[in-house]
Structure formats: C-alpha cells, structure tokens
Amino acid sequence: xxxxxxxxxxxxxxxxxxxxxxxxxxxxxxxxxxxxxxxxxxxxxxxxxxxxxxxxxxxxxxxxxxxxxxxxxxxxxxxxxxxxxxxxxxxxxxxxxxxxxxxxxxxxxxxxxxxxxxxxxxxxxxxxxxxxxxxxxxxxxxxxxxxxxxxxxxxxxxxxxxxxxxxxxxxxxxxxxxxxxxxxxxxxxxxxxxxxxxxxxxxxxxxxxxxxxxxxxxxxxxxxxxxxxxxxxxxxxxxxxxxxxxxxxxxxxxxxxxxxxxxxxxxxxxxxxxxxxxxxxxxxxxxxxxxxxxxxxxxxxxxxxx
Amino acid sequence: xxxxxxxxxxxxxxxxxxxxxxxxxxxxxxxxxxxxxxxxxxxxxxxxxxxxxxxxxxxxxxxxxxxxxxxxxxxxxxxxxxxxxxxxxxxxxxxxxxxxxxxxxxxxxxxxxxxxxxxxxxxxxxxxxxxxxxxxxxxxxxxxxxxxxxxxxxxxxxxxxxxxxxxxxxxxxxxxxxxxxxxxxxxxxxxxxxxxxxxxxxxxxxxxxxxxxxxxxxxxxxxxxxxxxxxxxxxxxxxxxxxxxxxxxxxxxxxxxxxxxxxxxxxxxxxxxxxxxxxxxxxxxxxxxxxxxxxxxxxxxxxxxx
Numbered sequence: 001x002x003x004x005x006x007x008x009x010x011x012x013x014x015x016x017x018x019x020x021x022x023x024x025x026x027x028x029x030x031x032x033x034x035x036x037x038x039x040x041x042x043x044x045x046x047x048x049x050x051x052x053x054x055x056x057x058x059x060x061x062x063x064x065x066x067x068x069x070x071x072x073x074x075x076x077x078x079x080x081x082x083x084x085x086x087x088x089x090x091x092x093x094x095x096x097x098x099x100x101x102x103x104x105x106x107x108x109x110x111x112x113x114x115x116x117x118x119x120x121x122x123x124x125x126x127x128x129x130x131x132x133x134x135x136x137x138x139x140x141x142x143x144x145x146x147x148x149x150x151x152x153x154x155x156x157x158x159x160x161x162x163x164x165x166x167x168x169x170x171x172x173x174x175x176x177x178x179x180x181x182x183x184x185x186x187x188x189x190x191x192x193x194x195x196x197x198x199x200x201x202x203x204x205x206x207x208x209x210x211x212x213x214x215x216x217x218x219x220x221x222x223x224x225x226x227x228x229x230x231x232x233x234x235x236x237x238x239x240x241x242x243x244x245x246x247x248x249x250x251x252x253x254x255x256x257x258x259x260x261x262x263x264x265x266x267x268x269x270x271x272x273x274x275x276x277x278x279x280x281x282x283x284x285x286x287x288x289x290x291x292x293x294x295x296x297x298x299x300x301x302x303x304x305x306x
Numbered sequence: 307x308x309x310x311x312x313x314x315x316x317x318x319x320x321x322x323x324x325x326x327x328x329x330x331x332x333x334x335x336x337x338x339x340x341x342x343x344x345x346x347x348x349x350x351x352x353x354x355x356x357x358x359x360x361x362x363x364x365x366x367x368x369x370x371x372x373x374x375x376x377x378x379x380x381x382x383x384x385x386x387x388x389x390x391x392x393x394x395x396x397x398x399x400x401x402x403x404x405x406x407x408x409x410x411x412x413x414x415x416x417x418x419x420x421x422x423x424x425x426x427x428x429x430x431x432x433x434x435x436x437x438x439x440x441x442x443x444x445x446x447x448x449x450x451x452x453x454x455x456x457x458x459x460x461x462x463x464x465x466x467x468x469x470x471x472x473x474x475x476x477x478x479x480x481x482x483x484x485x486x487x488x489x490x491x492x493x494x495x496x497x498x499x500x501x502x503x504x505x506x507x508x509x510x511x512x513x514x515x516x517x518x519x520x521x522x523x524x525x526x527x528x529x530x531x532x533x534x535x536x537x538x539x540x541x542x543x544x545x546x547x548x549x550x551x552x553x554x555x556x557x558x559x560x561x562x563x564x565x566x567x568x569x570x571x572x573x574x575x576x577x578x579x580x581x582x583x584x585x586x587x588x589x590x591x592x593x594x595x596x597x598x599x600x601x602x603x604x605x606x607x608x609x610x611x612x
Contacts, residue, residue, distance in 0.1 A: 187533040217604070222528070229491070
C-alpha cells in the first residue's frame with residue numbers, strides 16, 4: 001500500500017520583498033512529498049527532471065523516505081524552471097520565466113512497484129498527464145486528490161473537466177472555484193463543482209484559510225496568522241501533501257478525518273512559508289508539528305454552552 | 307446596569323445586484339441595538355434624528371426593549387442619509403450620497419438614567435463625539451468597545467488615536483488595521499495597535515471572518531459561507547451589537563467569553579445580510595439564533611487526537 005504523488009520536480013528562482021534566490025529546488029511533487037513524508041513512510045513520486053538536476057537533491061528526498069523510482073531523469077535535457085517575483089502583499093506574484101524543458105514531453109511512467117497505490121495525489125500538471133496516471137494504475141486508488149489551476153481552465157477546460165470527473169477530492173483556490181463554476185458565491189460554486197464528480201472540494205483562500213465542502217457540509221480551516229511570510233512558493237503543494245499524507249496515515253476516509261487532514265495540511269503550509277523554497281520543510285520534527293497543531297487548536301476552538 | 311450604544315440612527319438607500327430600496331431605516335446604532343436586544347434587555351441608545359424620522363420606527367426599537375431616551379429628535383432638521391451601490395462581488399461599494407444633516411452638530415447628551423452604564427459601544431462617528439460620551443459618563447464603564455473606519459484615519463488620525471487610547475476593544479477591518487499600524491502583517495499590526503491602548507483588537511475580514519487579538523493570543527472566527535448575500539449594509543454594526551450584547555449578558559470579560567461573543571456577533575451578522583436593511587433582524591427568535599450558532603460550531607470544530 002502506498003501514496004503516489006505526481007507533479008513537478010524542478011528549479012525555482014524566487015524574489016520576495018525579503019530577498020532573492022538563485023535556482024533552488026522546487027516543484028509540486030517535491031513540496032508535497034516532503035510534507036507527506038512527515039506522516040506516511042510509503043510516499044512515492046512520479047516526475048521528470050533533466051540531467052542538470054543535482055543527484056544530492058534526489059538523495060535528499062530519499063533520506064525523507066520518498067521513493068524516487070518513478071522519477072525519470074532525461075539525459076541531455078533540462079529540468080523545468082520557474083522564476084517569479086512576489087509583490088509586497090505576498091498574495092500576488094508575477095511569473096518572470098517559465099521554461100517547460102522536460103515537461104513538454106512528460107510521459108508519466110508508473111513503475112510496477114507503484115501498482116500498490118492506495119492514495120494518489122495529482123499535482124498541478126496538464127489534465128491529460130493527470131488522467132493518464134489514473135488510467136495506468138491497474139486498480140483505482142482508494143482516494144484520488146487533484147490539484148489544478150486557472151491556466152488549464154483558460155486553455156483546456158474540457159480536458160480538465162474530464163479529469164475532474166475521475167477524482168474524489170479537488171483542491172483549487174477561490175477565484176478558480178468561481179471560474180470553474182461560473183458562480184460568485186462559494187457555496188453555489190461548490191454545489192456545482194461537486195456535481196462534476198468529486199465528492200470533496202477544498203477551496204484554498206491563502207491567508208484566509210481553506211474551506212472543505214462535502215455533500216451539504218462545510219468545514220472552515222483557519223490559516224495561522226503569521227508575523228512574516230517569507231516565501232509563499234510551494235505552500236499550496238505542501239498543504240496538499242500534508243493533507244493526503246495524513247489521510248494515508250489514518251487510513252479511513254470520512255468527513256472528520258478530512259477536517260483533521262485540512263488542519264495538518266495547513267500546519268505544514270504554515271511552516272513552508274517561513275523560509276525560501278523547501279528549506280523549512282527539511283528541518284521539521286514531530287514535536288514542532290504537534291506544537292503547530294496546538295496553535296491551530298487554540299486559534300479555532302471555542303466552547304459555547306447554551 | 308445597562309449597555310449603551312452610541313451611533314447613527316438614519317436613512318439608507320441601497321442598491322445591490324439583487325435590487326434597490328427607497329429610503330429605509332438604517333444606522334449603526336439601529337443595527338447594533340437590535341442585535342444586542344436579542345441577548346440583553348437593558349440596551350439604551352444615544353443618537354440624533356431629525357423630525358423626518360418616522361415615529362413608528364422609534365417605536366419599533368422600543369418594542370425590542372431598546373431604551374430611546376437618549377435619542378434626540380431635532381425639530382426642523384433632517385436625519386442623516388446615506389446612499390450606496392454595491393458591486394457584484396458585494397465586498398466593495400460606492401457611496402452615492404452622504405447627507406450629514408443632524409450629525410453635523412451632534413452633541414451626545416447622556417440622560418441621567420443612562421449613568422448606570424456598564425457596557426459602552428461607540429459606533430462609528432467622529433472620534434471627538436465618541437470620546438465626549440466616555441467623558442460624560444460619571445463612572446468608567448466596565449467595557450468600552452470602539453468601532454471606527456478609514457475615513458477618520460484619513461482626516462483626523464490624532465483625535466482618533468486619542469479616543470482609541472481610552473477603550474478596551476477596537477473593531478476595524480483588515481485594511482484599516484494596516485492603515486492604523488503601518489504594518490502589512492496583521493500579527494504585527496495587532497501588536498502595534500494593542501500598544502495604543504485597547505486590550506482587545508478585533509479585525510473584521512467580511513466573508514473571511516474575524517480575528518481576535520489579546521496579549522499574545524489569537525482567535526479566528528469563521529464567517530458562515532452563504533449562498534446569497536443580499537445586502538451587506540449594517541453587517542459590521544450588527545456584529546458589534548451582537549458581540550457586546552452577548553458580553554453584557556454573560557457579564558464576565560475574559561478571552562473565552564470574547565471568543566464566544568465573536569461567534570454570536572458573526573451569527574447575527576450572517577442573518578443581517580440575508581435581507582435589505584434591518585428587515586431580517588426584526589424577525590429572529592432564540593431558536594433561529596441557536597440553530598445558526600450550531601452551524602458555526604459545525605463549521606469550525608475539529609477533534610485531533612494525537
């Protein structure tokens with residue numbers, strides 16, 4: 001039994017009001033698998049890099065227990081590279097450079113040892129690549145989580161909707177939920193999106209937390225108010241990785257466990273933004289995570305006796 | 307012992323994507339006192355209207371147990387009038403008309419029977435009028451809550467800061483907290499604002515809920531996701547009225563009761579926006595409020611066993 005995460009393993013160059021990096025390691029699968037590794041020890045990735053990707057960074061993932069057999073290394077090709085600059089509010093950013101490189105022809109190969117997949121996280125990629133992974137698994141996983149973005153809604157909505165129809169959980173942000181549904185109210189948007197296939201919808205609202213919709217139930221997870229957001233890159237992927245990693249650990253899918261998974265995902269994401277790139281995710285331990293969860297408890301819980 | 311609410315009693319004309327009203331009854335003190343009346347039966351208002359204000363609408367407040375002895379009626383003058391138009395997202399609005407009328411020379415007279423004031427809600431008005439009310443009370447109330455807005459920060463920041471230094475709780479929205487403190491991070495903003503005098507700071511984030519700051523503690527109250535927001539006018543005043551009305555009812559000021567007060571205020575505000583003006587606030591009952599509170603419990607509560 002395992003958790004498979006598909007997504008990018010890549011280079012980022014990031015500029016924020018706090019500083020600037022050269023090319024550092026990033027990518028959705030990197031952030032998500034590191035986050036998941038804190039909860040679940042059978043996390044495996046499917047991704048592609050060029051031979052410019054440092055061996056030591058692949059070994060770093062392996063040190064965290066991440067199985068990289070499904071990470072293809074394309075000789076003579078270059079890894080995906082994204083460069084962006086965040087504005088002062090840290091909520092908006094400009095993309096400076098996107099070099100697809102190896103991603104242009106990415107054919108996600110599933111190693112035979114991955115066929116025990118029970119939990120599948122489809123990180124943001126073309127909808128066809130995402131659906132291909134589902135089709136190449138001999139048994140449908142117990143839980144499929146899909147992350148996507150407005151870019152695919154703009155250029156290939158039909159393909160995206162087909163992929164959405166195949167999954168159990170969809171994670172998007174509030175403006176994407178509005179774009180996908182054509183509804184401004186998130187309650188109405190969620191109702192329409194849940195009719196497209198997924199049984200659960202997570203709407204990410206950044207510094208305002210996240211909403212979980214299932215049937216007629218709603219859960220609101222707060223975001224931890226932070227004094228400093230150093231670099232938001234990868235926060236959404238870290239959230240998704242922590243979310244599915246926690247669910248893989250507890251092994252039972254229900255609304256209560258989903259709620260907790262949202263809190264664990266939010267807690268991991270709150271660490272992620274404290275340093276550049278994956279830096280913070282590499283130095284956590286169980287006690288730090290428990291302390292952070294306690295902060296979420298203190299932040300959210302109230303006790304009304306009527 | 308009583309709760310005094312000072313603020314406007316006025317006319318509004320509102321346009322939203324759902325419809326348009328003629329002049330209807332509005333004003334901060336109207337919304338706040340109606341909300342408070344559901345929790346506390348010794349709610350008194352200090353306000354001013356012209357003789358154009360319908361007697362039946364004053365009687366309506368009285369029916370809700372609101373003491374209107376401090377409501378001055380200026381013969382030959384006109385009531386405050388505001389007209390606004392909400393944009394499609396309902397989060398932003400344009401002011402079309404502001405006629406100060408009786409507000410221009412508002413001298414808040416405190417009836418002798420109001421001198422038992424224990425809880426004081428200073429609704430949005432000029433900072434001088436707000437501080438005058440504090441000075442005219444012979445005994446300092448047990449709890450003073452101040453609501454204000456960016457308008458006063460733009461034109462009389464020094465007066466506003468003096469009034470802020472005299473109160474226990476300040477309620478403002480997120481952009482106002484940033485303007486008042488000069489800090490983008492709400493955590494840093496709250497730290498600075500709590501050094502200005504108030505022991506508690508509530509940052510209202512509209513559809514994203516509200517944050518309560520006290521010493522080094524933070525509580526995040528969710529907003530109830532709604533399918534339809536019909537008219538947001540008065541939601542902030544309703545929140546404040548429900549908040550202080552609940553505290554007046556329980557009678558003990560501590561962080562836990564403040565948290566609950568935020569939830570009760572948010573619940574009342576979630577009703578307010580369901581119809582135009584005060585319409586919805588006039589038709590609530592205890593059972594409806596309890597049901598709504600239960601929705602907030604379901605929305606927020608999770609149970610993590612580590």
